[in-house]
Amino acid sequence: GQNIDQPTEMTATEGAIVQINCTYQTSGFNGLFWYQQHAGEAPTFLSYNVLDGLEEKGRFSSFLSRSKGYSYLLLKELQMKDSASYLCAVFPPSGGFKTIFGAGTRLFVKA
Amino acid sequence: DVKVTQSSRYLVKRTGEKVFLECVQDMDHENMFWYRQDPGLGLRLIYFSYDVKMKEKGDIPEGYSVSREKKERFSLILESASTNQTSMYLCASTLGQGGQPQHFGDGTRLSIL
Numbered sequence: 001g002q003n004i005d006q007p008t009e010m011t012a013t014e015g016a017i018v019q020i021n022c023t024y025q026t027s028g029f030n031g032l033f034w035y036q037q038h039a040g041e042a043p044t045f046l047s048y049n050v051l052d053g054l055e056e057k058g059r060f061s062s063f064l065s066r067s068k069g070y071s072y073l074l075l076k077e078l079q080m081k082d083s084a085s086y087l088c089a090v091f092p093p094s095g096g097f098k099t100i101f102g103a104g105t106r107l108f109v110k111a
Numbered sequence: 112d113v114k115v116t117q118s119s120r121y122l123v124k125r126t127g128e129k130v131f132l133e134c135v136q137d138m139d140h141e142n143m144f145w146y147r148q149d150p151g152l153g154l155r156l157i158y159f160s161y162d163v164k165m166k167e168k169g170d171i172p173e174g175y176s177v178s179r180e181k182k183e184r185f186s187l188i189l190e191s192a193s194t195n196q197t198s199m200y201l202c203a204s205t206l207g208q209g210g211q212p213q214h215f216g217d218g219t220r221l222s223i224l
Contacts (some may be wrong), residue, residue, distance in 0.1 A: 004153075008151075030210055031210035033210075033212060035212075040218075041217060041218075042115075042201065042215035042216055042217050042218060043154075043201075043213075043215050044215070045212035045213070045214075048210055048212060050210065087153070087154070089154075091210045098156060098159065098169070099156075099213065101146075101153045101154035101155075102153055103151055103152060103153035104153055
């Protein structure tokens with residue numbers, strides 16, 4: 001079966017660092033996406049990992065371990081505008097054009 | 112920037128009605144998708160299309176159909192709306208095959224009364 005797990009909610013303080021974890025069990029793996037979705041808005045692309053390791057993009061970094069079926073999104077210097085849902089999604093090779101999405105993690109940033 | 116436009120942000124319909132949700136993208140993307148998003152369930156794929164007049168069932172196609180007569184437009188049809196189809200519907204598009212990020216529309220919040 002195909003399954004992606006991520007925490008439902010997290011709370012962090014402005015200026016801090018937060019790590020959002022994602023574990024996946026899928027039939028094959030071709031890459032992992034992270035999307036950000038503000039309430040009432042469309043998801044927007046944050047990162048794509050294909051190989052193991054850390055990809056850094058400004059305040060956001062994404063890590064992948066294919067052998068462990070594990071990824072995390074790291075947000076540094078949190079700002080209030082980072083309050084949003086963060087979606088982990090896997091692109092399996094058998095899926096053709098399909099991407100499998102996790103249920104998302106709602107992040108609340110407090111002052 | 113890719114622009115994916117959904118025809119309505121909010122829509123209220125009655126049980127049994129035939130409902131049309133329209134999606135248009137302006138970047139000549141081959142692939143288009145319809146998802147529904149429900150709390151705790153994430154994005155679930157209803158149908159997708161990888162070319163004009165081509166369509167493939169996703170994970171939850173029952174009660175829905177789609178139409179892709181032109182490359183830029185992908186329509187989702189609820190044949191006879193039911194209350195369990197009340198949801199947020201998201202359209203997305205991607206370019207080519209492989210791990211391309213999906214570009215989403217703003218969504219249509221559909222309520223079936």
